[in-house]
Amino acid sequence: MKIKLELFGASRDFSKKDYLEFNLKEKSSIKDLRQKILNFVDSNFKGNENYKKLVLSSTFCSEKNNIVSDNYKITEQQKIGIIPPIGGG
């Protein structure tokens, strides 16, 4: 299934677009998606360590705007947001 990963904050540096797309197996989890993104960084940014740290320290948000854990199963084609460490105000 195809997942649209919406980019926010520093993860916007991953693409000129606002999102990335990944193909995941059925019943994949956020943990699997995170690994896909790490593989993307390896392939497209020569394993940039800062980008990898960013991916590892990020949380994720479901299409229904809930923060979800690594065990969350992505059961259908949907948009997922990557939420890097935050700091507004």
Add this chain to the structure above:
Amino acid sequence: MLYAKVVDVSKEKIDIAKAQKFIVSSKYGASIYFVGTVRDQNNNKKVTGITYDSHDALVIKSFEEIYQEAETKFKFENIAVFIEHIKGYAALGDTSIIIAVACKHRTQAYEFSRYIIEEIKKRTPIWKKEHYIDEESVWLKGNPIKTR
């Protein structure tokens, strides 16, 4: 009573007059306005501006959660809270956030306002990209959001 919004500064302005209008009432004896602005230095670098990024839906959700938690924690009656945070580019001195709180008494207003800004800093999904003179712009390191 809460009003919360993310203001896209490419389309509209953030305006303290809106906050004043929202919280004004003879029910309240104390009003606090917290206004965050872009300053010219950070980590010994000369800042020229900041671009704010936001996950709008999660930001509003977090403002609502923080407000409800504060209500439960402090148990004050009759409170009005106005929160606006910008997204987009802000130059030096521009306003990035307004938190207006009106309560019966000043101690309540101070406590409520302080709680809101500190919690926003910890967990509201807003990001800052700082711009400098003669240096590449940088996304600031923030706090990871914990999954619950």
